[in-house]
Amino acid sequence: MDLELTADEQKLVEYAKQAVVQYNQIRHANGGVDTLYSFVLSDKGNIYDGASFESNIGVDCICGERHAIANMVLQESYTSKIKSIVVADSVPEVQPEGTPPCGNCRHVIWRHGTPDTCVILMQYIMGKSGWTFPKLEKHLIKDLYPHPFNPKPGLWDNFQPK
Numbered sequence: 001m002d003l004e005l006t007a008d009e010q011k012l013v014e015y016a017k018q019a020v021v022q023y024n025q026i027r028h029a030n031g032g033v034d035t036l037y038s039f040v041l042s043d044k045g046n047i048y049d050g051a052s053f054e055s056n057i058g059v060d061c062i063c064g065e066r067h068a069i070a071n072m073v074l075q076e077s078y079t080s081k082i083k084s085i086v087v088a089d090s091v092p093e094v095q096p097e098g099t100p101p102c103g104n105c106r107h108v109i110w111r112h113g114t115p116d117t118c119v120i121l122m123q124y125i126m127g128k129s130g131w132t133f134p135k136l137e138k139h140l141i142k143d144l145y146p147h148p149f150n151p152k153p154g155l156w157d158n159f160q161p162k
């Protein structure tokens with residue numbers, strides 16, 4: 001895993017660290033707890049936030065990654081592409097690997113990104129005096145989702161049984 005970050009990725013990571021602290025402070029002030037956040041850098045250079053949305057029926061839940069991507073589409077359009085995405089998840093102590101996107105999110109990142117869209121896994125820990133960010137990992141979506149679901153338009157056009 002290559003931990004060299006581009007200038008854009010560094011900017012996104014620094015934004016994510018500040019936003020995680022701000023959102024967690026709001027959540028804690030209102031009786032909530034830490035959660036998984038995601039931050040998208042679009043190809044237009046804008047950053048969009050998302051957080052896990054949990055409900056009491058499983059299918060109603062929305063992952064933080066798709067929340068952030070939906071915000072990108074809302075503010076830009078479906079033509080925008082994800083340049084990089086941070087997945088920031090709370091852990092009790094440093095884990096060997098950060099939380100990767102689920103299968104649905106891997107597909108949506110791939111669909112709204114490019115094969116080289118960067119996925120940065122960020123672990124964060126709540127301490128007595130704030131939050132720390134002890135570990136980052138960097139992947140490309142083509143490595144996390146090597147065989148994408150990609151139906152071919154026109155595959156069945158003019159089909160005749162032989």
Ligand SMILES: [Zn+2]
Nearest residue numbers: 063101102105
């Ligand atoms: Zn997901």
